[in-house]
Amino acid sequence: MRGPLPPLRRRPEDGQIAVLILGLFVIVLVFILGAIDVTAAQLARMRLLDTADAIALDAADALDVGAVYEGGVQGPLVLTHGSVREAATTHLSRTPRPTGISSWTLQPPTGTPDGTTAEVTLSGRATLPMTGWILESLGGGVTITVTSRARAPLR
Secondary structure, eight states: OOOOOOOOOOOTTTTHHHHHHHHHHHHHHHHHHHHHHHHHHHHHHHHHHHHHHHHHHHHHTOOOHHHHHHHOOOSSOOOOHHHHHHHHHHHHHHSOOOTTEEEEEEEEEEEOSSSSEEEEEEEEEEOOTTTHHHHHHTTOOEEEEEEEEEEOOOO
């Protein structure tokens, strides 16, 4: 018969795997939360771009009435900065804000660079589901700016 077993001696490395697993879990969690927020920002960008495209298409039809009555319609529609901005502002005011965008505004250079192209620059504040509250408490956030151009040639 043998005697009692000797007491187990703890080595300094015992229990280190739990700390390693916890650290790895935190790193993976940060990557997952970051991926969710990056995806939300990309979806917000696409929604802003869709809205800017629709506004630019609408503004491309906003011809300068004075120029048409004075000179007639000779070729492409004649646009002015004022007609494009007015059409863009009207369109934006009646468009519901998409999910993931907390606010939006038209930005310069909304107008027409050449008198035939409507250029719309739209800036919006994206709502991030996972880390948005951290960014907001730090006084920041994610602002996305997109630009779209459209032309309405006559045939």
